[in-house]
Amino acid sequence: xxxxxxxxxxxxxxxxxxxxxxxxxxxxxxxxxxxxxxxxxxxxxxxxxxxxxxxxxxxxxxxxxxxxxxxxxxxxxxxxxxxxxxxxxxxxxxxxxxxxxxxxxxxxxxxxxxxxxxxxxxxxxxxxxxxxxxxxxxxxxxxxxxxxxxxxxxxxxxxxxxxxxxxxxxxxxxxxxxxxxxxxxxxxxxxxxxxxxxxxxxxxxxxxxxxxxxxxxxxxxxxxxxxxxxxxxxxxxxxxxxxxxxxxxxxxxxxxxxxxxxxxxxxxxxxxxxxxxxxxxxxxxxxxxxxxxxxxxxxxxxxxxxxxxxxxxxxxxxxxxxxxxxxxxxxxxxxxxxxxxxxxxxxxxxxxxxxxxxxxxxxxxxxxxxxxxxxxxxxxxxxxxxxxxxxxxxxxxxxxxxxxxxxxxxxxxxxxxxxxxxxxxxxxxxxxxxxxxxxxxxxxxxxxxxxxxxxxxxxxxxxxxxxxxxxxxxxxxxxxxxxxxxxxxxxxxxxxxxxxxxxxxxxxxxxxxxxxxxxxxxxxxxxxxxxxxxxxxxxxxxxxxxxxxxxxxxxxxxxxxxxxxxxxxxxxxxxxxxxxxxxxxxxxxxxxxxxxxxxxxxxxxxxxxxxxxxxxxxxxxxxxx
Numbered sequence: 092x093x094x095x096x097x098x099x100x101x102x103x104x105x106x107x108x109x110x111x112x113x114x115x116x117x118x119x120x121x122x123x124x125x126x127x128x129x130x131x132x133x134x135x136x137x138x139x140x141x142x143x144x145x146x147x148x149x150x151x152x153x154x155x156x157x158x159x160x161x162x163x164x165x166x167x168x169x170x171x172x173x174x175x176x177x178x179x180x181x182x183x184x185x186x187x188x189x190x191x192x193x194x195x196x197x198x199x200x201x202x203x204x205x206x207x208x209x210x211x212x213x214x215x216x217x218x219x220x221x222x223x224x225x226x227x228x229x230x231x232x233x234x235x236x237x238x239x240x241x242x243x244x245x246x247x248x249x250x251x252x253x254x255x256x257x258x259x260x261x262x263x264x265x266x267x268x269x270x271x272x273x274x275x276x277x278x279x280x281x282x283x284x285x286x287x288x289x290x291x292x293x294x295x296x297x298x299x300x301x302x303x304x305x306x307x308x309x310x311x312x313x314x315x316x317x318x319x320x321x322x323x324x325x326x327x328x329x330x331x332x333x334x335x336x337x338x339x340x341x342x343x344x345x346x347x348x349x350x351x352x353x354x355x356x357x358x359x360x361x362x363x364x365x366x367x368x369x370x371x372x373x374x375x376x377x378x379x380x381x382x383x384x385x386x387x388x389x390x391x392x393x394x395x396x397x398x399x400x401x402x403x404x405x406x407x408x409x410x411x412x413x414x415x416x417x418x419x420x421x422x423x424x425x426x427x428x429x430x431x432x433x434x435x436x437x438x439x440x441x442x443x444x445x446x447x448x449x450x451x452x453x454x455x456x457x458x459x460x461x462x463x464x465x466x467x468x469x470x471x472x473x474x475x476x477x478x479x480x481x482x483x484x485x486x487x488x489x490x491x492x493x494x495x496x497x498x499x500x501x502x503x504x505x506x507x508x509x510x511x512x513x514x515x516x517x518x519x520x521x522x523x524x525x526x527x528x529x530x531x532x533x534x535x536x537x538x539x540x541x542x543x544x545x546x547x548x549x550x551x552x553x554x555x556x557x558x559x560x561x562x563x564x565x566x567x568x569x570x571x572x573x574x575x576x577x578x579x580x581x582x583x584x585x586x587x588x589x590x591x592x593x594x595x596x597x598x599x600x601x602x603x604x605x606x607x608x609x610x611x612x613x614x615x616x617x618x619x620x621x622x623x624x625x626x627x628x629x630x631x632x633x634x635x636x637x638x639x640x641x642x643x644x645x646x647x648x649x650x651x652x653x654x655x656x657x658x659x660x661x662x663x664x665x666x667x668x669x670x671x672x673x674x675x676x677x678x679x680x681x682x683x684x685x686x687x688x689x690x691x692x693x694x695x696x697x698x699x700x701x702x703x704x705x706x707x708x709x710x711x712x713x714x715x716x
Contacts, residue, residue, distance in 0.1 A: 092193070092196060092197070092200060092204075094193060094640065094641070094642065094643035094644060095186060095189040095190045095193050095640040096637075096640040096641045096643070096644055097643060097644060098189075099134065099166065099181070099186065100122060100125050100134075101122075102164060102166075102167075103121075103125055103134060103136065103167075103179060104121040104122050104125060106161050106162060106164075106167075107121045107124075107125075107136055107138055107157060107161070107177065108121050109160075109162070110156075110157045110158075110160035110161045110162075111138065111142065111157060113160045114146075114153075114156045114157065114160065115146070116142045116145060116146055116153075117145075118138055118142070119141075121136070121138055124136050124137045124138045124141065127637045127641075128176075128178060130173075131171065131173045131174075131176070131178045132169075132171060132173075132176075132178025132179050132180050133178075133179060133180055133181040133183075133186075133633070133637070134178070134179040134181065135176045135177065135178050135179070136176065136177040136178075136179075137175070137176055138157070138177065139151070139153035139154040139157065139172075139175050139176070139177065140175055149175075150175030151172065151174065151175045153175075154172035154173075154175050154176060154177050155172040157172070157177050158170045158171060158172040158177050158178075161177070165182065165185070166181055166182045166185050166186060167179050167180070167181060167182070168180045168181065168182050183625075183628045183633050183636075184624045184625035184627075184628060186636065186640070187624040187627060187628075187632075187633070187636045187693075188624045189640075190636050190639050190640045190696060191619060191620075191622075191624065191692050191693070191695075191696050192620070193640075194639065194642075194695075194696040194699045194700060195616055195619065195620065195696075195699075197642075197699070197703070198699065202244075202245055202246060202247045203245045203246050203247075203642075203643050203646050203647070203703075204246045204247060204643055204646075204647060205246075205247045206246040206247050206248075206647060206650070207243065207246050207247035207248030207249070208247060209247060209248070209249050210247075210248055210249065210468075210469055210470065211248070211249045211250075211251060211467070211468040211469060211470075212243055212248045212249070212250055212251070212468055212469070212470040212471070212472065213250075213251045213253050213430055213466070213468050213470070213471045213472070214236055214239055214240045214243065214250055214251070214252055214253065214471075214472045214474070215236070215253045215254070215255055215471065215472070215473050215474060216232050216233055216235065216236020216237070216240075216252075216253075216254070216474040217229045217230075217232035217233040217236060217254070217474070218232075218254060218255040218256070218257070218474075218475075219232075219335065220257050220260060220262045220263060221256060221257075221258060221263065221266075221283075221286075221327075221328040221331035221332050221335065222262045222263060222265070222266040222286060222287065222290045222331065223266075223283060223284075223286060223287025223290055223291075223331075224281065224283040224284050224287055224334070224335065224338065224528040224529070224530060225283075225335050225338050225339070225528060225529040225530075226527055226528050226529065227510050227527050227528070227529065227532060227582050228476075228509060228510035229529070230342075230510075230529040230532070230567075230571065231507060231510050231571050231580065232474050232475075232476070232507070233339060233342070233344050233529075234342075234344070234567075234568055234571045234572055234655075234709070235474050235505065235507060235571075235572070235576065235655060236252070236344075236474045237252075237343075237344040237345070237709050238568075238572055238655045238658070238707065238708050238709055239472065239474075239505070239649075239650070239653060239655065240252050241706070241707045241708070241709060242646060242649050242650050242655075242658070242707050243472075243650055245646060245707060246646060246647055246650055248470075250347075251347050251348065251465060251466075251468065252345065252346045252347040252348075253346065253347065253348055253349075253350060254346045254348075254349045254350070255349075255350050255352070255426070256328065256332055256349055256350065256351045256352065257352045258324065258325070258328040258351055258352055258353050259310070259313065259314065259352045259353055259356060260352070261306070262290075263324070263328065264306045264309050264310050264313070265290060265293050265294060265297070265306065266286055266289065266290040266293065266327070267309065267313070267320070267323065267324050267327055268293055268302065268305065268306060268309055269289040269290055269292055269293030269294075269296075270286065270289050270323075270327055271323070272293070272296075273289050273292055273293065281334045281337070281530070282330045282331055282333070282334040283331045283334035283335050283338075284334075284528070284530075286327065286330075286331050313353075314353075314356060316357070324353075325353070328351075332349070336444070336453070338528075338529050338530055338533075340447065340448050341530075341533055342529065342533065342564055342567070342568070342709075343448070343449075343564060343709050343711070344709065345447050345448070345449045345451065345453070346453055347451075347453070347454065347465075348440065348453070348454040348455065348456075348465050349443060349453065349454070349455040349456065350426075350438070350456050351455065351456050352422075354438060354456040354457070354458065355422070355425070355426065357458060358437050358438060360425045360426070360428075360429055360434060361417055361421060361422060361425045363425070363434055364421075364424060364425035364428050364434060365386055365410065365411060365421065365425070367428075367433075367434075368424075368493070369386065371493070373388075373489075373492050373493050374386055374387065374388055374410060374492075375387065375389065377389075377407070382407050382409060382413075383413065384413030385407075385409045385410075385411065385412055385413050386409070386410050386411035386421075387407050387408055387409045387410055387411075388407070388408040388410065388485075388488075388489065388492065389406065389407055390403065390406040390407070390408060391406045393488070393492060397484075397488065397491075399484060400484075400488065408420065408485055410424070419482060420482050420485050420486060420489075423482065423486050424486060424489050424490075427471065427486060427490070427498070427502060429466050430466050430467075430468060430471050431466075431467070431468065431469070431471070431495075431498045431501075432466065432467035432468075433495075433498075436462075436464075436465065436466050436467060438456045438462075438463075438465070438466075439456065439457055439458065439459065439460035439461055439462060439463075440454045440455065440456055440457060440460045440461060440462075440463040440465065441454065441455060441457040441459075441460035441461070442454055442455075443455035469501060470501040470503065471501065471502055471503065472503045472505060472653070473502070473503065473504050473505065474505050474507065475504060475505070475506065475507075476506065476507055476508070476509055477506040477507065477508055477509070477577065478509070479504075479506070480504065480506050483502070483504040483506070486502060487499040487502050490502070503653070505576060505653045506576070506577065507576040507577065508574075508576065508577055508578045508579035508580065509579050509580075510579075510580045510582050511579060511580070511581055511582065527582065532567060533563060533564070533567065536563035536564075536566050536567055537559050537560055537563040539563070540558075540559040540560075540562040540563040540566070540596075541555065541556070541559040543562075544558060544559055544562070544716075550715070550716075554715070558713055558715070558716060561599070561710075561711040561713055562595075562596050562599060562713070562716070564595075564709075564710065564711070565594075565595030565596050565598070565599050565705075565710045565711070566594060566595050566596055567595075568595060568708055568709055568710055569594055569595030569596075569598070569659055569662075569708065569710065570594070570595070572655040572656065572658070572659050572708055573593065573655075573656050573659035573660070574656060575654065575656050576653065576654060576655070576656075593659075593663045595705075595708075595710050597663075597666060598662045598663070598666045598701060598704075598705060598710070599705070599710070599711075599712065599713050599716060600716055601666040601669055601670060601697075601701065602698055602701045602702060602705065602712050602713065602714075603713055603714060603715060603716040604673065605669065605694045605695075605697055605698040605701070606698055606714040606715075607714075607715075608678055608679060608691065608694050609691065609694060609695055609698065610714075611679060612678075612679055612687070612691055614688075614691045614694075614695065616695070618688060618691070618692075619688075619691070619692040619695050619696075622685070622688040622689050622691070622692040623685045623688065623689060624689050624692065625689075626683065626685040626686045626688075626689040626690075627686070627689035627690055627692070627693055629676065631671060631672050631675045631676055632672060632676065632689075632690070632693060634668055634671075634672075635665070635668040635669060635672045635693060635697065636693065638661075638664055638665050638668050639665060639693075639696055639697060639700050641661070642661075642700050642703065642704070645657060645658060645661040645704075646658070646707065649707075655708070658704060658707060658708060659708065661704060662701065662704045662705065662708070665697060665700060665701060665704075666701065669694075669697045669701075672690075672693070676690060678690045678691060678694065
C-alpha cells in the first residue's frame with residue numbers, strides 16, 4: 092500500500108523527469124530533490140540547481156522552463172518557479188483525505204510495507220556475558236536491538252531476535268570460580284546481582300593471587316559433559332540469564348531464541364567450519380615463523396585486499412592458536428556460517444520460557460531438545476559497540492575470501508558508541524556497574540514518574556502504578572534511542588530521568604491529549620471517514636497533515652540507516668505539530684460542525700500515527716495520563 096507522501100513524490104518525480112527531458116536535460120535521480128516546502132508551495136524540487144552546470148544556465152531560468160512544461164494533475168493545483176525551486180501547490184482537502192484514509196487502512200494491515208518480502212533476518216542483541224546484571228551500556232545494546240527488530244518486522248521481514256550466550260569464556264570462568272570459592276552471599280538479591288558481586292570479588296582476589304592454572308583447569312572440566320563443574324556452570328549461567336531476561340521483560344524487550352556457546356562447542360561447529368575452510372584453501376595452518384602451528388588468514392596472500400587492511404603492521408590474522416584455543420573471530424566466522432546456512436543446523440531446541448509477556452515463547456539451544464528452523468537467513472544485523480569494528484571487518488573479509496560476497500554484504504554491523512559514566516568508564520570486573528544497572532535505572536525512573544503523576548494527574552492507585560511504569564520505560568527508551576548510534580553517551584542520572592522537552596513521556600502525553608479529545612467528542616473512525624476535510628485547510632492543519640503523510644517513509648528510513656533517532660525525531664516533530672495545531676485552533680469548540688469533525692479526523696490520524704511510532708520504539712501509548 093503506497094503512502095500518500097510516497098505516491099505524490101513519485102508522481103512529481105515523473106512530471107519533473109518528463110519536463111526536464113523536454114528541455115534537453117537528463118534529470119537522473121529526481122526523488123532525492125523533492126520534499127515538502129517550508130516556504131513557497133507545498134512541495135518543492137531543487138533539480139534546477141543540479142542541472143545548472145549541465146545546461147550552463149541560472150537555476151531560476153531552468154526552474155521556469157521546467158515549471159512551464161509540467162503537466163498538472165488533479166491533486167496539483169499550481170506549479171511555480173521561485174528562487175531556483177520548482178514549487179507545487181496541492182489540492183489540500185484531497186491530499187488530507189488520502190492521509191486520513193491511509194491511516195485508517197493501515198490499522199488493518201499487518202505491515203507498513205512489503206519491503207522485506209518476508210525475508211528472514213537475524214538481529215542479535217544484547218549478547219551480554221552471564222556474569223553480572225545488565226548495566227546501562229548493555230541496556231543501550233538491548234534497546235537498539237529491540238527497536239530495530241520492531242521496525243524490521245513492521246516493514247515485512249521475518250525477524251529472528253537472537254541472544255548469544257557465552258557461557259564458556261574467561262569472564263564466565265572467573266565468575267564460576269568466584270561462585271565456587273565465595274559461597275553464601277545471597278543477601279536476598281536477584282541472582283545476576285549476587286553473581287556480579289561474586290565476580291567482582293573474584294577479580295579483586297586475582298589482583299593479588301595467580302589463579303590462571305585453576306581457571307584453565309576449570310575451563311577444561313566445564314567443557315566435559317557430566318562433570319560437577321559442567322553442571323554447576325550451566326546452572327549458574329542459566330540462573331543469571333533468567334535474571335537478566337527478567338530485567339529485559341520489565342522493559343518490554345523480548346527474544347526469539349538463545350544460542351549458547353557450550354552447545355556450539357558440543358556440536359563441533361567451530362571444528363566443522365575450520366575443517367571446511369582449510370580443505371578449500373581459504374585459510375592455512377602455518378608451518379614456520381612466529382605463528383607456527385596456528386590456523387590463520389595470511390592477509391598478504393589475499394587478492395584484492397580492501398584498503399583498510401593494507402599497511403597493517405601485522406598481516407597474519409590468527410584464528411586458532413597453536414595450542415588449539417580459538418580466537419573470537421574464529422568463533423564468529425563459524426557462528427555466521429551457521430547463521431547463513433553454510434553449516435547444517437544440527438542444534439536442538441526447547442522452550443526456555445513457554446510464554447513471555449508478549450505472548451510468545453523464548454527458545455534455547457538444548458542437547459536433549461527438538462530440531463527447529465532457526466538460522467539459515469539472508470541478512471544478519473549485529474548490535475555490537477564500536478570497539479569491535481575491526482573484528483567485524485575481519486569477519487566480512489573472511490566471507491569475501493570464501494567468494495561469498497552475498498554473505499559479506501549482508502553481515503551488518505551496527506556499531507554504537509559506548510555508554511560511559513560521568514565519573515569514568517563502565518567496567519564489569521571493577522564493579523563500576525554497581526548502582527548503574529538497568530534495574531537501578533528502571534527503579535529510579537518509576538519512582539520519579541510516580542511522584543510526577545501524583546502532582547499532575549488524577550488517577551486511581553492502580554492506574555497510577557501502571558502509568559508510572561509505562562512513563563518510566565518511555566523516558567529511558569526515548570533518551571537512549573534518540574541519540575545517534577555512533578555517539579558516545581555520558582550517562583548521568585539527571586539526563587536519564589528527564590521527563591521534559593524532547594522525551595518519551597512528552598510524546599505519550601500528546602497522544603493521551605488527542606485520545607481525550609476523541610473520547611470527549613465520542614468521535615470514531617466511521618465519522619472520520621465521512622468528514623468534510625475541506626474544512627481543515629489552514630497552514631497549521633496542513634503542516635500536521637504533511638508530517639503525518641511521511642510515516643511509512645520514516646519507518647523505512649529508520650530500517651535502511653539503522654538509526655532509531657530518525658524515528659524519535661519524527662515522534663517529536665509530529666507531537667510538536669499537533670501541540671501547535673491544538674493551541675492555535677479550537678477543536679471541540681470549533682465555530683462550525685464540519686470544522687470540528689475535520690479537526691477531530693486529524694486528531695484521530697495523529698493519535699494512530701503516534702501510537703504506531705511509540706510501539707516501534709517499544710513504548711506503550713497511554714490513553715489516560
